[in-house]
Amino acid sequence: MLSAALVLLVLSALGAWMLLHHLEPERDSRSRLVARVDEILPQTQCRECGYNGCLPYAEAIVVAGESIDRCPPGGDGVRRSLAELLGRTTYSERRAADLGDVTEVVVIDEAVCIGCTKCIAACPVDAIVGAAKQMHTVIAPLCTGCRLCIPPCPVDCIDVVDAVRGIEEWRWPAPAYAGPERRRSSPA
Numbered sequence: 001m002l003s004a005a006l007v008l009l010v011l012s013a014l015g016a017w018m019l020l021h022h023l024e025p026e027r028d029s030r031s032r033l034v035a036r037v038d039e040i041l042p043q044t045q046c047r048e049c050g051y052n053g054c055l056p057y058a059e060a061i062v063v064a065g066e067s068i069d070r071c072p073p074g075g076d077g078v079r080r081s082l083a084e085l086l087g088r089t090t091y092s093e094r095r096a097a098d099l100g101d102v103t104e105v106v107v108i109d110e111a112v113c114i115g116c117t118k119c120i121a122a123c124p125v126d127a128i129v130g131a132a133k134q135m136h137t138v139i140a141p142l143c144t145g146c147r148l149c150i151p152p153c154p155v156d157c158i159d160v161v162d163a164v165r166g167i168e169e170w171r172w173p174a175p176a177y178a179g180p181e182r183r184r185s186s187p188a
Helices: 002-040 054-064 075-086 118-122
Strands: 104-108 158-162
Touching (some): 002 054, 002 075, 054 075
Antiparallel strands (some): 104 158
16 A cells, blocks of 8 residues: 555656656746847836836747837837847837837926936936936936836926927926016015
8 A cells, every 4th residue: 555655656746747847848948038038128127118127028028929019219129139039020110109209208407406316216228317416417319208217206306398399499387486476576
């Protein structure tokens, strides 16, 4: 009875081992493919693809067959590389949301900025420059308009601007406390 149980235990362990080794190559090749797709993506972690970063997007591409044209910072170069790697022939050559076609960027009201550096840390493409306790500014051609810098700003000095119309035309709205009665000169 003991030997029969031992034989059954050995056979079940052997069956489990064989099943694992049969499935392992598929899982291993899938994880290698995810890693290769992730290497091609620009690693901006901007979330403009709809995923929480480049690795989750890479997993969705490989595992769920997600479209390869959802990465605006990567543009056509990333799409071509992904199409070649994955053997996909149909993909959008150009998207409206590619970096060359950014319609919105952010600007920092430098007079209000306290130099906390929280926006710098949040920017996935290093489009914000500045130093601690110094005003910051946005390098508009690098900004993807992802808005990830807005939530961490403690003084609400970041605004979204229509990049098509032009940053030069945009003006910060007057503060609510600076009404016409405040602008009048005081009696002498």
